Amino acid sequence: MTLERLDIHSLRNLQPTRWQPNAHINVVYGANASGKTSLLEAVHILGLGRSFRHKSLLSSIQHQQDSLHLYAKVRQKCGASYRLAIQRERQQERSLIYIQEQSVRTTAELAACLPIQLITPDSLRLLEGAPQLRRQYLDWGAFHAHAHFLPAWQGLQNALKQRNSLLKHAKIDPSYLQLWDNELIRYTQVVHQARLAYLEMLQPVFIQYLQALTLNLSIELTYYPGWDKKYEYSDALTSSRARDQAQGFTSLGAQRADLRIRYQGHNALNILSRGQQKLVVSALKLAQGALLTDKACVYLVDDLAAELDAQHRKNFCQLLVQQGKQVFMTCIDAKHLVPMETFSEADVSWFHVEQGQLTPVDFSRSIG
Numbered sequence: 321m322t323l324e325r326l327d328i329h330s331l332r333n334l335q336p337t338r339w340q341p342n343a344h345i346n347v348v349y350g351a352n353a354s355g356k357t358s359l360l361e362a363v364h365i366l367g368l369g370r371s372f373r374h375k376s377l378l379s380s381i382q383h384q385q386d387s388l389h390l391y392a393k394v395r396q397k398c399g400a401s402y403r404l405a406i407q408r409e410r411q412q413e414r415s416l417i418y419i420q421e422q423s424v425r426t427t428a429e430l431a432a433c434l435p436i437q438l439i440t441p442d443s444l445r446l447l448e449g450a451p452q453l454r455r456q457y458l459d460w461g462a463f464h465a466h467a468h469f470l471p472a473w474q475g476l477q478n479a480l481k482q483r484n485s486l487l488k489h490a491k492i493d494p495s496y497l498q499l500w501d502n503e504l505i506r507y508t509q510v511v512h513q514a515r516l517a518y519l520e521m522l523q524p525v526f527i528q529y530l531q532a533l534t535l536n537l538s539i540e541l542t543y544y545p546g547w548d549k550k551y552e553y554s555d556a557l558t559s560s561r562a563r564d565q566a567q568g569f570t571s572l573g574a575q576r577a578d579l580r581i582r583y584q585g586h587n588a589l590n591i592l593s594r595g596q597q598k599l600v601v602s603a604l605k606l607a608q609g610a611l612l613t614d615k616a617c618v619y620l621v622d623d624l625a626a627e628l629d630a631q632h633r634k635n636f637c638q639l640l641v642q643q644g645k646q647v648f649m650t651c652i653d654a655k656h657l658v659p660m661e662t663f664s665e666a667d668v669s670w671f672h673v674e675q676g677q678l679t680p681v682d683f684s685r686s687i688g
Contacts (some may be wrong), residue, residue: 321616322646323363323434324401327391332358332380333676342669345640349654352672358649359619359678360438363648366392366404367434367618369415369427372442377408377415386410394434397615403431411643428470429601435464435617437609441626443581447589453580458543458579461522461608462514464615472510479503480575488568497561505554508574510511512545512553515577525610530603533635537592539583539600546576598627606639625656630651634658634663641666 327582328337333356348356357373361380364372369381381388388408395401405418417424419433446453462469483500486492523541530539547556553573579586581600588600609617619640624633637658640647651657654670670681 321397321434322395323392323618324395325360325393326366327389328362329389330357330385331362331380331388331390332382333489334358334362334382335676335678337678339678341449341646341648342667343646344644345663346649346665346669346671347654348648348650348671348673348678349651349652349657350650353584355674355676355678356673357622358676359673360391360622360648360650363392363434363618363620364436364438365406366390367430367436369406369417369430372438374438378410382409392434402433404430430465431460432456435612435615436620437605437617438620438622439602439605439624439627440620440622443627444541444594444597446601447581447597451576454579454581455577458515458518458577458606459610461611462511462518464612465518465521468510469514472507472514476507476511476574479507480570480573484569487564487570492565493594495504501557501617503556504570504573505557508553511574512577515545515574516543519579521611522607526603526607529606529610529639531602532639533599533603533632535596535599535603537583537596539581539588542580542582544578544580545577546574547572595629595632599632602628602632603638606636606643609645616645619645619647619649621647623650623652624679625651630658634662637662 322343323341324343326337326341328334328339332355332515333353337359339359342365350356350502361371361373364370365377365380371377374380377388385400386409388406389611390406392404393401394404402420405421407416407418409416417427417430419429424430436498446457459469463473479500483497483504485499486497519541526541530537543551548551551559556572557570564571583591592600603617609619621640624636628636638664641663649657672681
């Protein structure tokens, strides 16, 4: 799938914009604070319902404006197209989301329509951040790979909420607690198996991209399910019941899972250099995009020059070209992004942003 059209109104410092991007590679360049990252932010919001720059979407609304409006037309592989729209009013409690002019309530429906892979200077948090970030990475893949994952994940969240609510009471009806234990066990098994199946697909593709980025290290991806793997989850949950009642929350389960990234049996974060860590994260992102074969994802790459050195930027861009996915890439100076021959066989469009205004630029002029 490709993003054919993007309309942006009242997003940060951007002027009202109607953008018809290239179906393959789009390079956006301009000075700092010119608005180029905001263009990526608009695509991200349409794909996930949230910004990657701030937790609250309210902060993305242009100063002195009352609302934010985004619209996109997406072309599927089969040739059919559909329309996405998001409206966020300052006075509303939540965003209004529309698919084909029909209101929807969950951002999961957006994610299914417009899969996004984001690579920014903050992407290293995938390695050094909390387990939640790696769970989200793994669950993104499982969500797109297995149709049964989302309802099981939603059921798990509900069962966990109900069980935790019970655990906070001094007196608990054992039969009622067992009811939610059974629900939690049932949904956890589905989520756990979907994550394992996806990780099995991911590992060889990740190694392939890691080597293509010229990092010949034996990196292993392992999965901690959230409890001791020597036991069935039902047994682990039963054995932790007294502790859970004392603490008032569920201490074991899929909500505490982690994707562990290891080198020579140790946490890769503690051994690899900063540059090697960036290559590992880049390979993880490329592998996820490559595995999404039935519906192409969109890559958002912000300030690649801050992520990788010149040779690795070239390798990375060549891999993006080979995937044939739609890419939106930003940089400060276009001629310093990659050598011209890197994109020689790709369909590339260049755009310049200045004071929030997006302008198409002839390729030869953009690097001159």
